[in-house]
Amino acid sequence: MTETVDALLHDLLGWLASRDRPYGEVMDAWRTSCPRLPVWEEATERGLVTRVQIQGTPHVAITPAGRAWLAGTT
Numbered sequence: 001m002t003e004t005v006d007a008l009l010h011d012l013l014g015w016l017a018s019r020d021r022p023y024g025e026v027m028d029a030w031r032t033s034c035p036r037l038p039v040w041e042e043a044t045e046r047g048l049v050t051r052v053q054i055q056g057t058p059h060v061a062i063t064p065a066g067r068a069w070l071a072g073t074t
Contacts, residue, residue: 005038013049022058023057023058026060
């Protein structure tokens, strides 16, 4: 299972690496109700992503830890 979640984390972080994304867009694309694929939950628990405010709108950004994790998996 870890390989599957890690592969999806890689996809999520790669998607966020190019630019911060609106929180709603991220939730639409990455939230799951499947307890076996907790990609969003894993990313936040590991400190790989964070919520930020950009002009008063919530966004999701990759953290330095997320960039390091992404660099280590490529």
